[in-house]
Structures are given as structure tokens and as C-alpha cells.
Amino acid sequence: MHETGKIKVGISIGDLNGIGCEVVLKTFEDERMLDFCTPIIFASNKTISAQKNLLGIEINFHGIHDASKALDGKINVVNVWKDLPTIEFGKNSKEAGSFSIKSLRDAVKALKKGDIDVLVTAPINKNNIQADDFNFPGHTDYLAKELEGESLMFMVTDDLKVGLLTDHVAVKDVAKAITPKLIKEKVKIIEDSLKMDFGIRRPKIAMLGINPHSGDNGVIGKEDDEVMKPVINELFEKGHLVYGPYAADSFFGAESYKNFDAILAAYHDQGLIPFKTMSFGKGVNFTAGLNKVRTSPDHGTAYEIAGKGKADHSSFKEAVFMGIKIFRNRMEYLELTKNPLRKQRIKR
Structure with a gap:
């Protein structure tokens, strides 16, 4: 400066x-x-x-x-x-x-x-x-x-913050790209950014499911039950305020996002479509974690x-x-x- x-x-x-x-x-x-x-x-x-x-x-x-x-x-x-x-x-x-x-x-x-x-x-x-x-x-x-540092694509306004687990990844490759290691890395980045860059002491983070209805107990897909839920439970038990996975289709419409400091979407369009619909022209793309x-x-x-x-x-x-x-x-x-x-x- x-x-x-x-x-x-x-x-x-x-x-x-x-x-x-x-x-x-x-x-x-x-x-x-x-x-x-x-x-x-x-x-x-x-x-x-x-x-x-x-x-x-x-x-x-x-x-x-x-x-x-x-x-x-x-x-x-x-x-x-x-x-x-x-x-x-x-x-x-x-x-x-x-x-x-x-x-x-x-x-x-x-x-x-x-x-x-x-x-x-x-x-x-x-x-x-x-x-x-x-x-x-x-x-x-x-x-x-x-x-x-490790980067995270973080779309932000004062009232809505959406990070991405996977960003420029083809839809057909999303599920296999999401691993317990990746989830933990991205949660840490978004949590650290909320504390350091946005002044939030105890960040509360929502995770969106990979499959429709977060897999519907394995009927639509098993990734949410077998990959996401165990990691979310592990993080929560360690004191991180991480919740989910939530069904993405109703999460924004029901204004559930207002209960959290940030949302971590599984893939690009899942997070960016609602973000841009609600914030276009006011939203900012921030590269967190660097x-x-x-x-x-x-x-x-x-x-x-x-x-x-x-x-x-x-x-x-x-x-x-x-x-x-x-x-x-x-x-x-x-x-x-x-x-x-x-x-x-x-x-x-």
C-alpha cells in the first residue's frame, strides 16, 4: 500500500x-x-x-x-x-x-x-x-x-457466498473427482477464507449433494452416502460447523442458504446457476485460498x-x-x- x-x-x-x-x-x-x-x-x-x-x-x-x-x-x-x-x-x-x-x-x-x-x-x-x-x-x-496456497473458486456478495468443490470439470467426471481428501481440502479453504477474508469467527457451511435429492438413500446414486456424508460427519465431530449434503434443487428456493455463511456446491453449474440468478451484476468471483x-x-x-x-x-x-x-x-x-x-x- x-x-x-x-x-x-x-x-x-x-x-x-x-x-x-x-x-x-x-x-x-x-x-x-x-x-x-x-x-x-x-x-x-x-x-x-x-x-x-x-x-x-x-x-x-x-x-x-x-x-x-x-x-x-x-x-x-x-x-x-x-x-x-x-x-x-x-x-x-x-x-x-x-x-x-x-x-x-x-x-x-x-x-x-x-x-x-x-x-x-x-x-x-x-x-x-x-x-x-x-x-x-x-x-x-x-x-x-x-x-x-490451494485455490477455491468462491462466488461472493455480502449476503451470498458459494464455493465449488470442482470447478472446470466435465459433468461426467464430477462424481469420481469428489474424494474425501478433496472435500476436506475445500472445506478448510472456505472456512479459513470466511475467517480471514470476511471476519466470520465460527463459519457455518452447507454442502450440496452430488446427485439429485442427494442420492435418495442410494436409489439415484451412492456417492452422497458413501463419500460425502462420512466426511461431513467426521468434520462435524471435530468441531467444524459443516452440514449436509442438502438436495440442491430446493436448497435455494426454500432460502435455506440464509442459514449459512457459505455454501459448497459439488460442481460448477450447481453453484453458479443459482448464484448468478440471484446476484448477477452484483456478484464477484474471488479466488480464495491463495x-x-x-x-x-x-x-x-x-x-x-x-x-x-x-x-x-x-x-x-x-x-x-x-x-x-x-x-x-x-x-x-x-x-x-x-x-x-x-x-x-x-x-x-
């Missing part, structure tokens, strides 16, 4: 043919955002100038060659490349993918060095980012390799509206605020754990 206490928020620019630049620029078009943080965008002066002109967004920015040179009170742009990439809104192109990875890599380097405090990633296209030297399904997998803070909006590249000025920047703005909040909570938690006499300040 700067001496002023403002958190340095690094931003990877995402797919240049999508809505990434638009939601970033719209967020910081509001100069009040500079009261909360020092933004550092990883792209180039030419790229940001071209995008703001094409989109009709009025902002001033400060070009730098290294994130460590960022100025407080300015929108800083790190010149990761010199050329002006071809911008073809709505087009899935290999060139756009290569520049999104250049931005991400430079931002992660700065994060590891401590030149930025928080990383907020604009949306990428999981198809066009693939290359000989970059073979990851998405941000989360890459960050898990680059940063210390030694650095990374957030992103809850949407993709949205090629269909790219370049039309229609993109809603609410979720990106929330991702910036959530990143700041988590960073501050984490710093306070670490300070409190060093000084046990102040622990009573932790919420709940």
Missing part, C-alpha cells in the same frame, strides 16, 4: 474484443474511485486511448513502464506492449487472446513482487488464450500455479454487446470494492492473530 493507505489495485485488461476495457474504463470514469484505491491497468497507452475513443469514454490516465512507478490519485497504465493490437469488437481472435495473457502475466508478476496489493481480472476467452506456453482452462488454474487477493466480475467477454457501449460495469466495480475489502480484512486478521489481546475485535 502507499503511505496514504490507498490500496494498489492491479487490473489485467482481459479480451480486447470483449467488454473488458469498457467495464474497466466505465468504473474509473467516476473520479471518486480514486479516493478508494490507486488503479494500475496492465495494457498500453495506445490500447487504452484507442478503446476510450471507440467507446466514447472520457478519462485521463498516466502512462508508466513499471507498476512500482504508479502515482496516487491517477489512473495508471503500465505499458506492457508498444504496438496497438487490432481491435475487432465481438470477434474471437488468437491475437486478442495473446494480449490478454500478456496483461495477466505482467499483472501477476507485479502482484508477486508486491507492486500491487490486489488483482482484479477483466474477462478472458478460455478458447483463444490457449498457447504452447499457456495451457490453462482459465484464470483460477493459472493463479493456483503462480501463487502460494496468498494474494484476486477478484473478477461474474460475467464473461460478452462479445454480443462488445463495442456498443451497453456493458454494465456494476460487477467489475463490485470486484474492485470486494478486493479492497478482502485485502483490508486479511491485513487486520493477520495483525489480530499476531496480537491475541485484540482478537475480540473480530466479528461474530
